[in-house]
Amino acid sequence: xxxxxxxxxxxxxxxxxxxxxxxxxxxxxxxxxxxxxxxxxxxxxxxxxxxxxxxxxxxxxxxxxxxxxxxxxxxxxxxxxxxxxxxxxxxxxxxxxxxxxxxxxxxxxxxxxxxxxxxxxxxxxxxxxxxxxxxxxxxxxxxxxxxxxxxxxxxxxxxxxxxxxxxxxxxxx
Amino acid sequence: xxxxxxxxxxxxxxxxxxxxxxxxxxxxxxxxxxxxxxxxxxxxxxxxxxxxxxxxxxxxxxxxxxxxxxxxxxxxxxxxxxxxxxxxxxxxxxxxxxxxxxxxxxxxxxxxxxxxxxxxxxxxxxxxxxxxxxxxxxxxxxxxxxxxxxxxxxxxxxxxxxxxxxxxxxxxx
Numbered sequence: 001x002x003x004x005x006x007x008x009x010x011x012x013x014x015x016x017x018x019x020x021x022x023x024x025x026x027x028x029x030x031x032x033x034x035x036x037x038x039x040x041x042x043x044x045x046x047x048x049x050x051x052x053x054x055x056x057x058x059x060x061x062x063x064x065x066x067x068x069x070x071x072x073x074x075x076x077x078x079x080x081x082x083x084x085x086x087x088x089x090x091x092x093x094x095x096x097x098x099x100x101x102x103x104x105x106x107x108x109x110x111x112x113x114x115x116x117x118x119x120x121x122x123x124x125x126x127x128x129x130x131x132x133x134x135x136x137x138x139x140x141x142x143x144x145x146x147x148x149x150x151x152x153x154x155x156x157x158x159x160x161x162x163x164x165x166x167x168x169x170x171x172x173x
Numbered sequence: 174x175x176x177x178x179x180x181x182x183x184x185x186x187x188x189x190x191x192x193x194x195x196x197x198x199x200x201x202x203x204x205x206x207x208x209x210x211x212x213x214x215x216x217x218x219x220x221x222x223x224x225x226x227x228x229x230x231x232x233x234x235x236x237x238x239x240x241x242x243x244x245x246x247x248x249x250x251x252x253x254x255x256x257x258x259x260x261x262x263x264x265x266x267x268x269x270x271x272x273x274x275x276x277x278x279x280x281x282x283x284x285x286x287x288x289x290x291x292x293x294x295x296x297x298x299x300x301x302x303x304x305x306x307x308x309x310x311x312x313x314x315x316x317x318x319x320x321x322x323x324x325x326x327x328x329x330x331x332x333x334x335x336x337x338x339x340x341x342x343x344x345x346x
Contacts, residue, residue: 048218052225052235052266053274057282062225064237064345093225093345101226101341104330109230113345157277168274172237172266172286 035148036136038123041068044089048072051172054095054111062113063092065169070124081134081165086124088167092117118142122167133158133166208321209309211296214241217262221245224345227268227284235286236265238342243297254307254338259297261340265290291315295340306331306339 047066055061067075071086093113101110118141126134137154139146158166220239228234240248244259266286274283291314299307310327312319331339 046221049222049237049239049264051286052237053271053286054227054235054268054284055278055282056284057278057280059282062227062235064222064225066222091222091345095227098226100334104333104341105228105230107230109228109232111227111229112343113224113226116346160277161273168277170285172264173289 036123036129036132036138036151036154037145037148038121038136038138039145040119040140040143041087041089041121041123044068044087044119044121045091047089049172050075050088051169053169055092059092059117060095061092061117062095062111063090065090075171081126082124082167084125084127084134088122088169090120090122090169092119118146133162135166209296209302209305209311209324209327210318210321211294211309211311212318213292213313213316214260214262214294214296217241217260217292217294218264220262222345223248223261224342226342228265232265232290233268234265234290235268235284236263238263248344254299255297255340257298257300257307261295261342263293263295263342265292291319306335308339 044066047068050065050067050072052062052064055063066089068085068087068089070083071088074080074082074086094115094117095111096114097108098110098112101112102108118139120140121136121138123129123136123138124134125136129136132155135155135158137151139151155166158168161168164170217239220241223238223240223245225238226236228236239262241258241260241262243256244261247253247255247259267288267290268284269287270281271283271285274285275281291312293313294309294311296302296309296311297307298309302309305328308328308331310324312324328339331341334341337343
């Protein structure tokens with residue numbers, strides 16, 4: 001996406017002080033596929049666990065969803081929509097059989113996290129991301145952000161869970 | 174395991190102030206199967222993520238291992254053995270296919286965390302648990318502790334990873 005004079009860059013300092021984002025809202029003519037340009041939120045690896053999952057197929061990963069303090073509070077209180085400032089981080093790792101574990105269990109049953117694959121974020125800002133349910137989407141491959149074209153499908157895939165504020169992952173007790 | 178006059182019960186207040194354990198060392202004649210009696214460490218669900226895994230077979234779960242601050246520091250610095258006060262928490266949930274997710278992906282590939290199954294802890298206290306590599310082991314089913322007999326096999330299963338201070342789980346970046 002080309003930069004235009006309409007593009008605003010803001011630095012948002014989140015509650016907690018550790019996370020910074022530069023946010024670039026979409027052009028008016030790309031309302032359904034905005035450029036969710038922000039950096040990896042600092043400290044995300046320290047956030048609390050929401051839940052875990054396994055995706056088969058091409059993804060073939062184990063994943064964990066973490067939330068910043070605002071997101072975790074919202075989950076635990078069962079309050080929707082998530083307030084502005086909520087951020088969800090989806091970590092994922094290759095799905096690797098553990099021969100070490102299998103030996104102990106006495107059978108082939110154990111799969112553990114291998115190398116990291118990519119990281120995805122959902123950032124709630126109901127004004128900036130009004131066109132996409134109030135959520136900005138991002139993915140980083142080896143620390144490098146996926147461009148706007150690569151993120152254009154994020155929102156549409158999340159629409160089926162609009163009733164849960166576009167978030168698939170449920171809190172695991 | 175029967176209680177004897179040799180049994181000591183101590184209350185250990187862990188660094189951070191939130192976790193309390195009552196610890197009952199083993200009888201002299203049960204050095205390899207001590208009674209690791211302690212309560213669920215308060216606040217464990219807020220601890221940081223170490224890694225995730227999937228166990229097939231009878232377990233059929235998705236799991237996450239969390240660590241308290243002492244454990245996380247040790248992992249990230251790559252320092253072994255874990256210092257006294259380190260605690261690892263293994264959470265697990267039933268392995269449930271997600272029809273909701275599968276619809277979005279367009280195929281049967283997504284498995285998410287269902288109900289919690291049980292919680293396990295490893296607590297490092299090199300003096301109290303000297304007979305078992307410095308680790309105390311516990312499991313809670315629906316909040317109820319598994320008795321000493323049910324924990325008697327924990328240590329033996331962890332011996333194959335003695336070189337990693339008896340801990341299977343590796344840190345997922």
